Each structure stands twice: as C-alpha cells, then as structure tokens.
Amino acid sequence: MTTNRAKILVVDDDPDFLDAMRAILTAASYGVVTASNVSEGKQTILSERPDLILLDIMMDSLFDGYSLCHAIRTSKEFECVHDTPVIFVSAVRQIAGSRFGFKGEDQGLTGPEDYIDKPVKPADLLARIERFLKK
Amino acid sequence: MTETNPLVLIIDDEEAMRDSCSQILLKDRYRVETAKDGATGIRLARDLHPAAVIVDLKMPGMSGFEVLESLPGIDPHIAAIVITGYATVDSAVEAMKKGAHDFLPKPFTPEALRVILARSLERRRLVLEAEALRKEKQLLEENFITMVSHQLRSPLVAIQQSFEVILAGLVGATDDRLKGMIHKANERLGALVRLINDWLDLARIEQGRFVGTFQLLDVRKILDRLVDLLTPSARESDISLEWAGSSVPTFEVLADEQGLEQVFANLINNAIRYNKPQGRVRIDLRDEANSVIVEIQDTGIGIAQEHLPFIFDQFFRVGRPGDKIPKGSGLGLSIAKKLVEAHHGRIEVRSELGVGTSFTVRLPKAAVGGAATGGASA
Numbered sequence: 001m002t003t004n005r006a007k008i009l010v011v012d013d014d015p016d017f018l019d020a021m022r023a024i025l026t027a028a029s030y031g032v033v034t035a036s037n038v039s040e041g042k043q044t045i046l047s048e049r050p051d052l053i054l055l056d057i058m059m060d061s062l063f064d065g066y067s068l069c070h071a072i073r074t075s076k077e078f079e080c081v082h083d084t085p086v087i088f089v090s091a092v093r094q095i096a097g098s099r100f101g102f103k104g105e106d107q108g109l110t111g112p113e114d115y116i117d118k119p120v121k122p123a124d125l126l127a128r129i130e131r132f133l134k135k
Numbered sequence: 136m137t138e139t140n141p142l143v144l145i146i147d148d149e150e151a152m153r154d155s156c157s158q159i160l161l162k163d164r165y166r167v168e169t170a171k172d173g174a175t176g177i178r179l180a181r182d183l184h185p186a187a188v189i190v191d192l193k194m195p196g197m198s199g200f201e202v203l204e205s206l207p208g209i210d211p212h213i214a215a216i217v218i219t220g221y222a223t224v225d226s227a228v229e230a231m232k233k234g235a236h237d238f239l240p241k242p243f244t245p246e247a248l249r250v251i252l253a254r255s256l257e258r259r260r261l262v263l264e265a266e267a268l269r270k271e272k273q274l275l276e277e278n279f280i281t282m283v284s285h286q287l288r289s290p291l292v293a294i295q296q297s298f299e300v301i302l303a304g305l306v307g308a309t310d311d312r313l314k315g316m317i318h319k320a321n322e323r324l325g326a327l328v329r330l331i332n333d334w335l336d337l338a339r340i341e342q343g344r345f346v347g348t349f350q351l352l353d354v355r356k357i358l359d360r361l362v363d364l365l366t367p368s369a370r371e372s373d374i375s376l377e378w379a380g381s382s383v384p385t386f387e388v389l390a391d392e393q394g395l396e397q398v399f400a401n402l403i404n405n406a407i408r409y410n411k412p413q414g415r416v417r418i419d420l421r422d423e424a425n426s427v428i429v430e431i432q433d434t435g436i437g438i439a440q441e442h443l444p445f446i447f448d449q450f451f452r453v454g455r456p457g458d459k460i461p462k463g464s465g466l467g468l469s470i471a472k473k474l475v476e477a478h479h480g481r482i483e484v485r486s487e488l489g490v491g492t493s494f495t496v497r498l499p500k501a502a503v504g505g506a507a508t509g510g511a512s513a
Contacts, residue, residue: 016293020300027305058285091285091292119295122303 006133007031009050011041011068012089013059017118021054021089024122030129038068045072045081052132053081055112057090065090069112085132089125091118141186141256142166146176146202147218148194156189159245160252173197180209187214187256189239189248192226203233212262214255218243284335288328295324326464333466336397337449340473351387351501352395354427355380355420361399362418369407369416376403380420386427387501394474398482399429401467402494406433409492425500426480432493438486446484447472 008030010021018034025032033048035041037059045053053072057065069086072078114128143165145156153169160167168183170176173190174197180188188206192199199217206213217230220241227238236255239247298321300306302314309317362378369376388395406416410433419430438446438453445451450465475482479499486492 014289014293017296020293020296023300023305024303058281091288118292119299122299122305 005029005031006051006129007033007048008052008054008129009033009035009041009044009048010054010089011035011038011044011059011065012054012056013037014056017056021120024120024125027122028126038064041068042071042078045078049080050084052129053084053086054089055086057088065112085114086112087114087116087128087132088112089116089118089120140164140166142168142183143187143189143252144168144170144176144179144183144185145189146170146173146194146199147189147191148172149191152191152218156248159248163249165252173199173202176202177205177209180206180213184210185213186259187216187252189216189218189252191218191220192230193220200229200233203230203235207234212259212266214252214259216251216255280335280338284331287331291324291328291331295321295328298324330464330466333464333470337466337470337473340470340477349389349391352390352392354386354388354395354429354498355383357392357395358399358418358420358429361396361403365400365403365407368404372407372410373412373414374407374410375413375415376407377415377417379417380429383420386420386422388427388478388498389501390478390498394477398471398474398496399431401471402431402496405467406431406435406492406494409433410435422500423497426497427500429496429498430493431496432491434491437488437490438484438492439488440486443484443486447482 005028008025010018010025010032011034012018012021013036015036018036022032022034033044033050035044041055044050055065055069059065065088069088072081072084072086113132116125116128143160145153145160145167147153147156147169148171150171153171157167157169168179168185170179173194176188176190177197179185188202190199190202203215203217206215215235217227217235217238218241219226219230219238227240230238236258237251239251298317301309302317302321358378358380362376366376403416403418410416414434416434417430417432419428419432421428421430442451442453446453447468449469452465472482475496475498481497483495483497484492485495
C-alpha cells in the first residue's frame with residue numbers, strides 16, 4: 001500500500017485514544033492528523049482540509065462533537081468541508097443512550113454520517129471509512 | 136453578569152429633562168438613548184434592550200404607567216425608574232406596583248439621579264446573577280451523572296482501545312499467550328464498564344430522571360423478540376427456554392420499550408445464569424383483572440429464604456457456585472425493580488433453595504384507547 005490515500009482528521013480529548021487511532025489508520029496507509037479539542041479541530045480542518053473526520057462527542061463539554069459537526073455542516077467558515085463525511089467515534093451512546101434522550105437532532109444540531117462505538121474494532125473502523133471515501 | 140457602560144433609555148416629553156438627564160449620565164459613562172413619547176420609548180426598548188429605563192409618569196398620549204406595564208414583556212429584569220412631577224405617595228406606590236424599582240420626584244439633583252440609577256442597576260445585576268447561577272446549577276445537576284460516568288469510562292475505553300490495537304497486531308507480533316492474557320484483561324475491563332453503566336442507569340432512575348418514551352406496547356411482542364435474542368446463549372449454557380405466551384392475546388401496556396426490555400432481559404438472563412445444567416426457564420404471559428403479568432420461572436439453584444428480602448438491594452449478590460469472579464454487576468435486579476416501579480408496576484419473587492426461583496412482574500393494563508405519550512419518573 002502506498003501513501004496516496006486519504007487524509008483523516010481525528011478529534012478526541014484522550015491522547016492515548018489518539019495514539020491508538022493513529023496506529024490503526026497509518027497501518028492502513030491513511031494520512032492522519034489529530035486535534036484534542038474543538039478549537040484545535042476547527043483550525044486543523046481549515047489548515048489540513050481532511051477527506052474524512054472522526055469526531056468524539058464529549059470533550060470539554062457534553063455536546064462538543066455535536067456543535068463542531070453542526071459548524072462543519074452549516075457555517076460559512078467551513079464551506080470548504082460542508083460535504084466532508086463526519087463519523088462520531090464515542091462511548092456516549094452507551095452512557096446516555098436513546099433511552100435518556102441524548103439526541104443532537106433534538107438540540108437542533110446536524111448529525112454525523114455515521115456512529116461507531118468505542119472501543120473501536122480496527123477492521124470495522126476501516127471498513128466504514130472505506131465506504132464513505134468511495135462515495 | 137456585569138454590564139459595562141449600561142444603556143439607559145430616557146422617556147420624557149420635555150426636551151429639557153431629556154437633555155439634562157442625558158448629560159449627567161453620559162458624563163458617568165452610561166450609554167443613553169432618549170424618546171419623546173411612550174410609544175417611541177417602547178419601540179426603542181424592544182430594539183435596543185436597555186438595562187434601565189427612566190420614564191416620566193405624566194406624558195401626553197401614552198402615560199408612564201402604560202410604558203411600565205409593557206416593560207416586563209420586553210425584559211422582566213429591566214431597571215425601571217419613574218420621574219414624577221407631583222410627588223404624591225399614591226403615584227409612586229402605583230408605579231412601584233407596576234414594576235418600577237424606584238422613583239425620582241421632580242425637581243431632582245444630578246446626585247439623586249446617579250444614586251437611584253446605580254442602586255436600581257445593582258439590583259438588576261444581582262437578579263440576573265442569581266438567575267444565571269440557578270440555570271448553571273440546574274444544568275450541572277442534570278449533567279452530573281453523565282459527566283462523572285464519562286470521566287470513569289474514558290480511561291477504561293482508552294485501555295480497551297489500546298488492547299484492540301495490540302490484538303490486531305498493529306504494534307508488532309503477538310503470540311497466543313500474550314493474546315490470551317490481553318483477552319482476559321479486556322474482559323475484566325468490559326465487566327467494569329458494564330458495572331459503571333448499570334450504576335449510571337440506577338442513579339438516573341433513582342434521581343427520577345428515567346425519561347422514557349411511553350407508548351402503547353404489546354408485551355407479547357417484546358417477549359417474542361427477547362426469547363429469540365436469548366435462546367442462543369441459553370443453548371450455550373445447556374438451558375432450554377420455554378416461551379409459553381406466544382399465542383396469548385395481545386396485552387397492551389403503556390411503557391418505555393427499552394426500559395421494559397431491560398427488565399425482562401435482566402430477569403431471563405439471571406434465570407439462565409443461576410440455573411442447573413439441563414435446566415429450564417419458563418416464561419409465561421397472562422392477564423388478571425387490570426394487570427398484565429409476566430412470570431419467569433427457572434429450575435435453578437434457588438435463593439435461600441434468608442436472602443430473599445435482600446435480592447433487590449444494590450450490590451447484593453449470592454454468587455453462583457463455581458464462579459470465581461462474579462459475572463454480573465450486582466445491580467441488575469435493583470434496576471429491574473426500579474424500572475418496573477417507574478411503570479407503576481410491581482415485581483415479586485418466590486424461591487426454593489435447590490428447586491428454582493420465580494419472578495413475577497405485574498404491569499397495569501393500558502386503558503382501551505388510552506394511547507398517550509409522555510414521560511414518567513420513578
């Protein structure tokens with residue numbers, strides 16, 4: 001495999017989790033950039049123009065992932081990445097599952113393309129990324 | 136919440152009064168807007184959201200009283216001060232009743248204007264601050280459990296993720312002994328995560344934050360699905376699942392689907408786990424007057440009479456012979472009981488040591504045509 005593959009941005013506040021994701025993605029020859037909070041994520045999106053974004057939901061605040069995803073989809077600043085696929089990678093669904101009404105849509109926020117539970121199975125993650133990058 | 140250079144709106148039909156007040160306040164670094172009648176004043180208040188309004192009570196057209204009455208609709212905490220030309224106690228009292236913070240009897244000194252405005256704005260500041268704090272506290276309480284569990288789970292998930300990377304062979308070769316050890320560690324972590332999840336569920340239900348989506352549900356369909364789902368794991372444990380309700384009529388209850396599923400899944404899983412080899416689990420569904428009754432009976436190891444009163448207590452665990460490490464969190468039955476109670480139902484247990492245990496869940500039958508959605512709290 002060569003390195004002419006897509007560039008993926010991972011936004012997560014846990015440095016060890018970022019390391020693990022980097023190991024999975026570089027092994028599959030993806031270019032990897034990381035950010036550890038929303039504002040870093042925003043800067044990196046603009047400077048690196050990733051082809052796909054993996055986004056944690058709960059970082060500094062409960063809805064960080066949702067608000068960033070919403071900004072990517074709707075704000076003028078991020079026009080260049082409006083159509084970039086966003087996948088939530090989070091353990092939030094189990095913590096505050098649908099039973100407890102944790103739905104970004106209810107907050108008037110725009111949701112992601114897909115959702116993957118943590119911990120991530122490397123093969124599963126790569127398969128989903130492939131699917132979105134093919135589109 | 137401190138407003139720097141607060142905006143003050145002066146509503147007075149006398150130009151001289153508007154000008155002199157403006158000059159005094161501008162010198163004190165307030166921002167000032169003026170209006171020569173009540174209607175203009177209200178429009179400006181709506182557009183500019185001033186922190187304070189100083190209004191003359193006696194104006195041609197709309198009076199100061201009328202202005203006062205419409206201010207709370209614009210901002211309930213606006214600092215309203217009235218100017219009265221005829222400083223009678225009556226008009227002042229009337230103005231205060233209509234929401235004015237204070238009044239300035241004409242003629243007044245610049246100092247009086249300053250002091251009264253400052254006092255009124257201070258009062259507004261305190262009210263706004265208290266409100267902001269109250270909102271923040273409410274938000275904190277609502278999110279506290281979620282944040283705590285996030286803090287507890289994050290490190291565990293990071294460890295699990297690292298294990299996944301190792302097991303996928305992404306950081307070098309692994310032999311089977313290493314893999315076996317990591318699998319074991321991973322399983323223990325998984326159990327810890329489940330414990331945290333269960334504890335969280337329980338904490339939420341106990342706080343009365345069980346916000347389910349209550350809808351008309353066919354209990355039989357839920358059990359049909361669960362039996363399908365759990366049959367493989369029963370078979371693995373050499374236990375037969377007998378579902379005796381698949382042909383009973385439809386019994387509807389007003390319930391939260393996931394909540395109800397969790398109740399029955401917990402009970403059936405227990406019945407499988409605490410059974411004997413080649414044992415049976417029988418699930419019955421029937422109705423009785425105004426109740427729908429689900430009974431889950433096992434031919435298992437049973438529960439000693441002296442333990443029965445405690446089995447719904449948190450972390451009470453009898454333990455299964457042969458289990459070196461308890462599999463469950465010790466919270467499953469507590470959660471089931473709380474969930475059933477959140478549905479205005481009851482859960483009962485009968486057991487005989489060495490013979491088996493039977494759990495009975497009674498749920499109120501939904502009234503015919505009683506479809507409704509809404510939340511319920513425990």
